[in-house]
Amino acid sequence: MKGIVYEGPGTLIYREVPDVRPQRGEVKIRVRACGICGSDVHGYLGITGRRTAPMVMGHEFAGEIAELGEDVEGWKPGDRVSVYPVDFCGDCEMCKKGQVHLCLNKRAFGVLDVDGACAEYICVPAKCCFSISDTVSFSVGSLFEPLAVAYRSVQHAGELEGKTVLIVGAGTIGLLALACVKRKKAGRIILSDLSSHRLTVAGEMGADAVINPGCEDFKARILEETGGKGVDAAIEAVGAGPTVHQAMTALRFGGRAVWIGNNRPMIEVNMQEIVTRELSVQGSFLYGYDEFKVVSGMVNRGEIHPEPLISKTISLKEAPAYFEKLAKAPGDMIKVVVVN
Structure with missing residues (x-):
């Protein structure tokens, strides 16, 4: 499959990356939309220490389920989902308090050395998936994360x-x-x-x-x-x-x-x-699991319409050039979304 690989400060390469298979409790998602966050741009420049090369960026994403891992219930191939991009343990002190975004053992997709969604496919825990209404585009679904x-x-x-x-x-x-x-x-x-x-x-x-x-x-x-x-x-x-x-x-x-x-x-x-x-x-830092659930419901019910924020949709192949533009001359662009 194709992906965008961060290989060091100022270097993003569109190339072949290893395919992924869902493990127990995971689903494989065909990524349909992935927003480029300001933190991604700063990571691309190598100024935050929050991206460890080589890795695939992207933590604001939505898509459709392509394959189920073992023991996954409640989902089927073709379901449209947005993803809570934090794999939390559920057992540590913070998780037991309900603050899973502060999980002491968390893995955040598209951060540090954990591959994210600027690729054709990604595997995530089924517990991190939230349904997207048929009336909501995948690009808007990728905005659930910043909305949270x-x-x-x-x-x-x-x-x-x-x-x-x-x-x-x-x-x-x-x-x-x-x-x-x-x-x-x-x-x-x-x-x-x-x-x-x-x-x-x-x-x-x-x-x-x-x-x-x-x-x-x-x-x-x-x-x-x-x-x-x-x-x-x-x-x-x-x-x-x-x-x-x-x-x-x-x-x-x-x-x-x-x-x-x-x-x-x-x-x-x-x-x-x-x-x-x-x-x-x-x-205020990030968001909790319940907050992600709340905002997904608000958008699905049509209570919030974030479409005006999307300045540009681009292909995966175009993403490296747009990271450069966003880093050096963003102009009037607000949110750029990579669509597959």
């Missing part, structure tokens, strides 16, 4: 009905967070980003106001949009010093920030401002 990331962050923000919420960063996670915030009936949603195209998409997805801090006074606009009070909650979906600063300075007294961006290991923050204004900061 966004959903968890919004849950951390608490009760939002009638409140004003700022989302900093209109990339994939920020825009999916927008969709989740709307479901919680926020009173007003503000999106901040440097890309006018992404802000246009944010408006199409229901943002009440957009701010481009490269072209206008961010703090003045926040005060204008909130009657001088600041926002009740801010979701930071970039992970860099300037965007964290935006999220924190936009908060009203007693406001809450959820940090989901994960680009920089160290940033500077104004601790005195956090203390004297009694601000709260909550980190």
Whole structure:
């Protein structure tokens, strides 16, 4: 079968890779769609230490079951599925708490040295499969994973009905967070980003106001949009010093920030401002099994429509060139999906 192999920083090769066979409890999936995540691009550049060559990337994926391993029940060949991309043990301390995404023995597909889904086929535990409705495309099915990331962050923000919420960063996670915030009936949603195209998409997805801090006074606009009070909650979906600063300075007294961006290991923050204004900061990492189940249901029922995020669908053979584009000149692209 064909796959895209990461062979070192800046090197992805489209080539033949060993075929896979399902083991006990596994299913073999014909990969129909695999999203390219920002973490994949950073891994391709060799700057995160989260990809160990040689390996196949890809952890946002959907497809159809091609073959069943022994002892698999409840599935059949041809079933359409999206995949929770973490193989968890079920026995460790974290799994017993229900936090399988923090499993002490986990294997994450497409991370470190575990092959992912930028290939024609992949084998995964049947327990990691979630049905995709016939009305949902495989490309949208590949977005269940980033949607689960966004959903968890919004849950951390608490009760939002009638409140004003700022989302900093209109990339994939920020825009999916927008969709989740709307479901919680926020009173007003503000999106901040440097890309006018992404802000246009944010408006199409229901943002009440957009701010481009490269072209206008961010703090003045926040005060204008909130009657001088600041926002009740801010979701930071970039992970860099300037965007964290935006999220924190936009908060009203007693406001809450959820940090989901994960680009920089160290940033500077104004601790005195956090203390004297009694601000709260909550980190949000990945998603749990139950959260993946929730978002799959939301999309299957048509409660969230993430299609506007998909900027481009490409073939497996085209993927190496698009990794290069996303790393060096992404332009207006938000989510690129590899389809087979």
